[in-house]
Amino acid sequence: MQSNAVLATLQPNYNILSPSRFYSSSASAAATFLPVFYPQRTRFSAPQYLKLDKQVLASASGRYVHEVKSPFKNAAVLSDSYSSEASELADIEWDNLGFGLLPTDYMYMMKCSQGGNFSKGELQRFGNIELNPSAGVLNYGQGLFEGLKAYRKEDGNILLFRPEENALRMRQGAERMCMPAPTVDQFVEAVKETVLANKRWVPPPGKGSLYIRPLLMGSGAVLGLAPAPEYTFLIYVSPVGNYFKEGVAPINLIVEHELHRATPGGTGGVKTIGNYAAVLKAQSAAKxxxxxxxLYLDCVHKKYLEEVSSCNIFVVKGNVISTPAIKGTILPGITRKSIIDVARSQGFQVEERFVPVDELLDADEVFCTGTAVVVSPVGSITYKGKRVPYGVDGFGAVAQQLYSVLTRLQMGLIDDKMNWTVELS
Incomplete structure (x- = not known):
């Protein structure tokens, strides 16, 4: 579906924005959440309670330009044409992207009832949403999320990386959490629409990526412990840079042997929201x-590697790359799956098995994988007070090789012989 046709039907939706933002006395605060462009051929009149420093009518283009103080250089510029606006990059400091939320233009939403099927969703202006205090996701944690990325090619087209894998993983997680889920086609089409609607926020080649966050949650009100009566599927996006503050430099991990991320028979193998709150205590103490x-160990024997707070772990010894097997307590990462295939295509032997923590002591390299981190080299691991270093500076040779192949494929710099990417124009 052409993004122009989709967006031409949209109306500004101020109800999804927080009232506190409307009534802010700060011009810069108001400007931050002012819709960035208006897709129909009509002039946009700002609400009276948005206190703007200056308004200039650009008569030649038939649009208003609001000059305000804002962290985004042209955050309050409104265009009367989606196609012309989408062809331009957002005017922000692309060289200084971290991994944090940067509000964009649109989000996608669709709903269904318990036992029903999701119908066609719609794009809405990015902003706050309303939830009943008794919503299933708030009271009982009935929610899942996914994470994937979009990359801008040198020719301006955009590549998605394996979105159907995220759709399948969400469906598997939804079954475990007693939730309906979008079909694979619905999921992928929703991702495409959301990315195209926010095309100007996809970083220039080599400057980062557009992080895509699909959510599935029990949004209906329920007081007793039971599945929610209504569900919401939502997608929002944000341009991002490196996940760790070290960037692509090696990270330093500590093995946690008292607190555990997951248990056999639990939900460690699905991307439910509760899995991540459970790691905050140990992660905060480590930082x-x-x-x-x-780096977490299994909770039964307390000696086998499982995963890092938000990424999978790999151990390199010679030509053999080992990673913990998927046994219900480890998230089946899509980057993990991709790196295994890339490594085998490069001639490495990959073993998915129980990996004792002692193997870290004489490993040649250790690295992590995940959508957010991609491939992150580990510079050292500390276990029971003993620090084990790896390498000297930067990536180990194996991690560097795999990182190079995967990222070049994701960004369209080499032929996609795996058929993993989906191109949008």
């Missing part, structure tokens, strides 16, 4: 001591 993140 306070100067570590980048935490």
């Amino acid at each position: 306070a001591k100067g570590y980048s993140d935490v």
